[in-house]
Amino acid sequence: MPILPLHGQGAFLGPEVPVFDDAVLVRDRARGRALAEHLADAPALVMRGNGAVTVGASVGEAVALMWVAGGERPHERHRRRLGHPHPHHARRAAGLAGPCVPN
Template sequence: MSKTSLEQTQRRVRTAARALARGGLVHAYGHCSARLDRDSFVVCAARPMGTIAIGEDGTVVPVNGALPEGVLGEVRIHQQIYARRPQVGAVCRIMPPQTGLLALLRRTPRPRHGFGAYFAPGPALWDDPRLLRDDAAAARLAETLGGGNALVMRANGAVVVGASLIEAVALSWFLEEAARVEVGLMQMGQDGDHTLLSADETTARQVVAGRVYERMWEYLTDGDPEAESV
């Protein structure tokens, strides 16, 4: 790993952290990371993500092994996901409000519009409100996520993964928008199967061409001094 590669990853991690805060997807709590290589990743500084300063580096964490001093205990979730899924390049641990509201009912968004289609048939549910502060629990969560791109935690936010931070951040916003639609339909009493996309419609809306993820990244990072063109 080159010094340039590490510096670029650090910059993108802190840009992503501020983007998630700007999008209302985290508050005092939450964290994000990006893979450096097979054996390590960078996690953002352990403080409110919107307050991470320009040039403030995160911590390099091993995929296997003890967490470095000062790293949040739930970063074990990142370790367990990276260890199981070599294609995952980024993890976002977020606190989206509408998604969290649904989770209290043990529900996750279903594919009812374009953004919801990306999680079809729906994000996994982790039905345990406790913080994940040990390796065994983090491993079970990673197993529950399986090959999906999002997992909703009852009374405890959500985890979203992607091949890159650009994808993971965009999918984080998509998840909360899908939850907003789900909650709105529930309020109208229209959350039955009649408002679901069909299988063909769902597949047709799972589009990534046309810079779908990149445009959301640009929207959420607009005005950030460290945001680069993608």
């Protein structure tokens, strides 16, 4: 299940953050290629059981995106507990404000 950014800064991660379900550590070219293919054009990817990876136009941008991705974790936990989310990018496109979780 992809992670859906639910707060303003999370919007830098795009509409969703893909999850690489292979929990084996990336230690060879084949697995690295598989991870890169799964990442595609996304700026971040969660590696099931092994953290996350971010990419950017510079090392600084990649580090900043990792910081944003880390801040998204508590929101993701709440989303999974509360039900269907209203992702930030969709709410902004619809001109909505307020809570990102259903009433």
